[in-house]
Amino acid sequence: MAVTRSAEIGLTSGLAASISSTEGAVFFVKAAPAAAPIAGHLLKERAAAHALQSSVPAPRLLWTDDVEGWHLLLFDHVDGTPADLSPGSADLAGVMEAVASIARPCTWPAPPATRKIGGLLRVAQEHLAESPTNDLEPLVKALDVAAFDGDILVHGDLHRDNLLAHHGRVQIVDWSMACRGSAWLDVALLVPRLVDAGHTAAEAEQVAALVPAWADAPGEQVTALAAVRSLFASRMAEVGPQHLTAKRRWTAEACRAWVEYRTEL
Known part of the structure; x- marks a missing residue:
């Protein structure tokens, strides 16, 4: 070899x-x-x-x-390059088709998604403890971890580097954060990546709608999750390794933009 x-x-x-x-x-x-x-x-x-x-x-x-x-x-070996998630990309249809295809019952005792969401929430609450007047606090308090429970396979870490595109087909790699939860959770976790790639929040939700399970996502919990992820990313940008600071700040800003869109609906 x-x-x-x-x-x-x-x-x-x-x-x-x-x-x-x-x-x-x-x-x-x-x-x-x-x-x-x-x-x-x-x-x-x-x-x-x-x-x-x-x-x-x-x-x-x-x-x-x-x-x-x-x-x-x-x-x-999988032929392909990281998917282009930007507006108008030829990869978007294949990405969402791949995401929709994994929304099936989880066939092994994967960890519950509630554990992942609970971890995000704890870090967000730590961040709020240092800035108690943060306007996202009511949304964070509205998060119900149980809303993310379920028996559906969830990748848990979808981003362009884990979505390899080749001639319109997309393979999903790196399943180290796989869990079982609600069928719409992977889509909710992907939306900020779409915003970060240049979509408006409204455009990102239009792309999300290509996955049928998105129609069942509870609006209040989606908004609460976006707020939690914004605070989580902000906190990790402060305490995590320096080479990831910029990326995490972008994620925090993307989640914040999504929250602002959803709260104005």
């Missing part, structure tokens, strides 16, 4: 690369030391990959092992 292309592995250290065999077959490998911060993410991704149904547009896990203190995962 020979490494042909390295790739970003996200926010933590590890190995992510395309490799080719002497016969020309191409695969994708992810690996990390068992003691590394990313190890838990790889184990969660392995569990999810083992359980994904064939209808899910995602690369198949071909082999996995723990060798010499390393976790190794070998996937089918």
Whole structure:
């Protein structure tokens, strides 16, 4: 085997690369030391990959092992580049089709989405404790974590780098944050990414409507989640690593713009 292309592995250290065999077959490998911060993410991704149904547009896990203190995962190679989420992009239809296709019953004991939402809420509340006059406080208090409960497969971290587009088809990668929850949750988490990519909030919701489950999203809880995510991203921009500060501020601003649109409806 020979490494042909390295790739970003996200926010933590590890190995992510395309490799080719002497016969020309191409695969994708992810690996990390068992003691590394990313190890838990790889184990969660392995569990999810083992359980994904064939209808899910995602690369198949071909082999996995723990060798010499390393976790190794070998996937089918997926041709594609990060999806263009900007207005008018030819990738948008494929992205939303892929998102709609994963809204199926979760077939393994994935962690509940309520745990993820609860974590966002706790950080938002910490941020409010330092600025109690924040105008988002009433919306944060309106968030009902139970509203996000459910038995539907949720990717939990959809953004352009996890959506690989190729000739109109989109594959969804990196399932390390997969959980089970409400069918519309992935769409709600994706909308701020669309705003960040240049859509107005109204345009982003028009794109969201391409996923049928979006019609069932409870309006008050969608708005509350946007407010919580804005405060969460603001807080993480303050306390997280410096190289992520700008990206998190953009997310906070996108969520804030979405809140302002929804509260003016």
